[in-house]
Amino acid sequence: MKAIRVLPIVLLLICLTAAPAFAQSHKVDATVLIPAELTVKPLLILSVNGVKDFSNDWLPGGVLTHSFRKEVTPVPGQEATYVESRAYEVWVYSNAPWAARIGRTDYIVRAARQSRFENQIDQENRLGFEYRKTDSDNWQPLNVWSMTPIWDAAGPTGNDGQELGSYQFRGVVDSRTTPGKYSFAVYFTAYQE
């Protein structure tokens, strides 16, 4: 019985609630809904000392190389001397998860009017390579054509980018290293995952 008494009140309340919505539906403005889609393409920018390299469609990630040419004169009896590069400030801008790697090309040594590639040099006469972050004294080996990890990011960098820090290379020369002019390139590579 109680429910029957309450029912008209409930119905009245429903009607009162629905009335403004009904009035709203009689708006006289014109409206059009256009479906749209924004496609954000993968974009990766690698910046080394302010020089930017943009990813393109056929190769995700950017490659930037810097030539590094030094004349090496081993000192007989001296166990190790070092030929250091300048510092490279590295930044990455990415709108997807990304990774950065470091490496070097093989070298050509020109000595006694002869040019030879790295693999043509006796193992014992080879020039060694290392890299480090400039705020660290910990030099790491840098093998030819290596993809040595320096950064892995699970997300985009945001608009401000990600500073990877300052990196430096050096060649390690000992008394057995063949004298000559060594030319090669170090590279930073970033790619999106």
Next chain:
Amino acid sequence: MKTKGRKGKARTRTRIRYHLLASTLVTLLFMGGYSLAAPRETLLKISSDHFRIAPLPSGIAGPLITARGELYVEVVTDARWRLRWEFLSEDYRITSPLGQEVSGKGARLQRIPIVWKFDWMTPPGLYEAPINIMLEIAGEESITQRKLLKLRVPFLAVITPQSFRRLRITDDNHLDRQLSLEIHANAPWVLQVEVTKSHESLALVCNCLYHSVATQFLSSAPVLVLPNQIIGLAQGEAGGDHRLVLDWQKAPSAPLRAGDYPFYLRFSVLPVRGELLQKGGEY
């Protein structure tokens, strides 16, 4: 005794006078009522309903707007009859699909559909047009009644996009991210846009590549459009000569991850009621 006899006669005369007066009154009332509700007039009863404006579907905005109404004419006779009508206002485009007359025999409820057409320069308001309805019955004098057709015109507007295909906004395809809109309205209007059902970090920049002379883009610079914010883009006067070509791009500041972001652009045209328009946020 004499006095009693005179009194009786006087009463009788008074009664007769009252009877005469009452009879005259009844006769007059009867005659009067009869003449007020003349039987000839009852042969023709007219009623009408309100005009309904045909729906204005987006994308099919023609130069004229159509409103439809109906007159219901009740003809009460057993004889043959002819019903004619005449629209008395030459300012309006009012016609009937039935032509100008219809004929029949016997009592009938005749429906007269009426089409009232007007253009986009007709401002909102109440419009009235007289119509004469004439009933001719063989051997009798024709009956004419006048009726006032009433049309209430609200604010009307239609947005016509070049197509309803999905707008594809990319950096490298300039054409797929452009949208052409035509606007018809019968009063000063403002075009608003809202990005709906989108990723919360979505931010777009809208640039007006072209607008017709009668149309005013509200910003001299590209406009930043953020999700669920209603932005006024353009305004114009009544009429149909309004066209806009809008270019949409991702706002450079939007920190969006690579991928596809579906959303909707909701365009609305509203009447300007003498209020100052709020300008869209310039980017």
